[in-house]
Amino acid sequence: MxxxxxxxxxxxxxxxxxxxxxxxxxxxxxxxxxxxxxxxxxxxxxxxxxxxxxxxxxxxxxxxxxxxxxxxxxxxxxxxxxxxxxxxxxxxxxxxxxxxxxxxxxxxxxxxxxxxxxxxxxxxxxxxxxxxxxxxxxxxxxGLGLVTVALSFSHYLNIDYDQAKNKDKHILIWGGAGATGTLAIQIAKLVYGLKVITTASPKNHKYLKSLGADYVFDYNDDKVVEQIKEVGNNKIVYALDTIAFPETFQKVYDATEGAPEVFLDSLLGVDGSVIETKQERVVHYGYTLAYNVLDKEVVLGPVTFKQTPELLANYEEFWKQYLPKYLDQxxxxxxxxxxxxxxxxxxxxxxxxxxxxxxxxxxxxx
Ligand SMILES: NC(=O)c1ccc[n+]([C@@H]2O[C@H](COP(=O)([O-])OP(=O)(O)OC[C@H]3O[C@@H](n4cnc5c(N)ncnc54)[C@H](OP(=O)(O)O)[C@@H]3O)[C@@H](O)[C@H]2O)c1
CATH class of the missing domain: 3.90.180.10 (Medium-chain alcohol dehydrogenases, catalytic domain)
Incomplete structure (x- = not known):
């Protein structure tokens, strides 16, 4: 050295x-x-x-x-x-x-x-x-926020890069005011052309709209699930729960009811096993863990997060081909x-x- x-x-x-x-x-x-x-x-x-x-x-x-x-x-x-x-x-x-x-x-x-x-x-x-x-x-x-969103959107939610295909689709980002949420809102809009619904405390609503969120709701409002469903109009195909407690994930699950097939990701390994689910719904669960881009296997509590060749390829496509195009925005x-x-x-x-x-x-x- x-x-x-x-x-x-x-x-x-x-x-x-x-x-x-x-x-x-x-x-x-x-x-x-x-x-x-x-x-x-x-x-x-x-x-x-x-x-x-x-x-x-x-x-x-x-x-x-x-x-x-x-x-x-x-x-x-x-x-x-x-x-x-x-x-x-x-x-x-x-x-x-x-x-x-x-x-x-x-x-x-x-x-x-x-x-x-x-x-x-x-x-x-x-x-x-x-x-x-x-x-x-x-x-x-x-740094960590970009890696996390890159892995979630490119691999676990597997969102199409063709913006024309996304113009009628919505994504729900639970916890939009956090480090991951603020980046997820922008990337959902800029890279994928999705309609963005998010949740935050009222004092952050104007800020999140300035980042591109189409709808922002107060997560403490008793009616937040109904409010999201109404604007989502059965078109919420993707969701990322950045807070990822069973109670927030239940709300994400309930608020995304309507589209024929839904992709839900969370940042702490929560999935359908910790909430009440409906058998008739088709839901795919994601397990984003930024460490998996670097480490082949990470055990955190009851969940083992695994790197696969497909995970790396999807992540690297985003990181090398798409992120540089949008970085200056x-x-x-x-x-x-x-x-x-x-x-x-x-x-x-x-x-x-x-x-x-x-x-x-x-x-x-x-
Ligand atoms: N899996 C991974 O790879 C990965 C990567 C990064 C982070 N994480 C984990 O993800 C979580 C979030 O990390 P972060 O750095 O993005 O967060 P952060 O910046 O610490 O998030 C803070 C924000 O969370 C919002 N919030 C708190 N409770 C909420 C609720 N019940 N519903 C909606 N929003 C709520 C607050 O919004 P208001 O101010 O508007 O109230 C606050 O501004 C942490 O547990 C972290 O350890 C995991």
């Missing part, structure tokens, strides 16, 4: 006390493998999976925290095609489980399969406004930018864990 291999990173401390999940430590980075890239990190985002790994014991002390990073490529593995030193990128990283690979370090080892390359320079910003991805902070905020969410420094990891994890952010993505820079 041409760079100092001793770097600072934010790692799992071993404490479960509030505001003490992370600590900054010096670590030794190994040389990258031929299929990897090394980047100099510029900004980081927090995701629920980060604190879940810590609290539920999936990550161990000294594992590098973090799943989202943006930065500049400083080294390219010998087998990697399509990247060069100096490229501006963001990447999803399988963090929280390794002492050498994780997003929140001065440098990060990343995998091109889940890396987004920009054809323009990224700069730092102080602005919290949602907008096109021109900043390191904005880029860091979209996709907006990152509103940001909540914390103080610079890896020490902000604790505040970021706490804000995400306590669900204190709404319609915003928490980011920080080095």
């Amino acid at each position: 041409t760079f100092s291999s001793t770097i600072k990173a934010s790692v799992i401390s071993g404490s479960l006390e509030e505001n003490q999940l992370a600590t900054v430590k010096e670590i030794e980075l190994p040389p990258i493998k031929p299929y990897q890239l090394l980047i100099k990190s510029e900004a980081f985002a927090v995701n629920p999976t980060d604190w879940k790994h810590i609290l539920y014991g999936l990550g161990k002390p000294n594992n590098i925290i973090g799943s989202d990073v943006s930065g500049v490529v400083v080294e390219v593995g010998s087998e990697v095609e399509g990247f060069k030193v100096g490229d501006y990128v963001n990447a999803f990283v399988r963090g929280n489980t390794s002492d050498t690979e994780g997003a929140w370090g001065e440098y990060a080892i990343i995998n091109p399969k889940v890396t987004v390359k920009y054809d323009h320079e990224l700069k730092h910003t102080e602005s919290n406004e949602a907008g096109l991805i021109n900043s390191f902070e904005g880029a860091a905020s979209v 996709i907006k990152h969410a509103n940001l909540l930018i914390l103080k610079p420094g890896l020490e902000s990891a604790n505040e970021a994890l706490e804000l995400s864990k306590q669900g204190k952010v709404s319609g915003q993505k928490v980011v920080f820079r080095l």
Whole structure:
């Protein structure tokens, strides 16, 4: 490696006390493998999976925290095609489980399969406004979300890319104001030309319409299922439940009744086995897990998520052929930018864990 291999990173401390999940430590980075890239990190985002790994014991002390990073490529593995030193990128990283690979370090080892390359320079910003991805902070905020939506839409929902075929079809995105939801709304519209129905707290309705949602309903309204069915008019063919509790999935199932065949995906492995279903309905269930793009098999609780050649091929078609065409039209969410420094990891994890952010993505820079 041409760079100092001793770097600072934010790692799992071993404490479960509030505001003490992370600590900054010096670590030794190994040389990258031929299929990897090394980047100099510029900004980081927090995701629920980060604190879940810590609290539920999936990550161990000294594992590098973090799943989202943006930065500049400083080294390219010998087998990697399509990247060069100096490229501006963001990447999803399988963090929280390794002492050498994780997003929140001065440098990060990343995998091109889940890396987004920009054809323009990224700069730092102080602005919290949602907008096109021109900043390191904005880029860091979209990594895991883009991989998740890419896998869900291309493989599990298996949506046709021919927009003409989709013009009468609707998709329901439950939890539109979250990190995954805001990207799912835009991609459903831009890439697939679907009509988008989503749910969020009333204060986020205008924002989600500005991202392209056709209809937004309050998920706390007792009549939300009826409201969705009415505008869906038996044409909701696809749904993604980004919240994925049995009670939200039941509502998604009920609200999508009407179309002859329906594809339902959820982000926490829930399916028809945890809700009340109707035998006469034809429903296909999806099991999106972003880690499956990188890992062949992941066991989380009672569900085993499996990578298949078809899953990878569908994902890669989206990632390589379709995402680049639309990337300059996709907006990152509103940001909540914390103080610079890896020490902000604790505040970021706490804000995400306590669900204190709404319609915003928490980011920080080095
Ligand atoms: N399977 C995967 O690969 C994968 C990938 C990414 C995330 N996940 C998981 O998916 C979940 C969402 O992650 P995320 O990062 O997208 O979310 P997030 O940004 O943390 O989502 C926060 C938003 O969720 C909305 N919300 C909360 N309860 C809701 C409900 N009952 N109905 C509808 N919306 C509700 C809130 O909307 P309002 O502010 O409008 O109230 C809030 O803004 C997490 O459990 C995460 O671990 C899984």
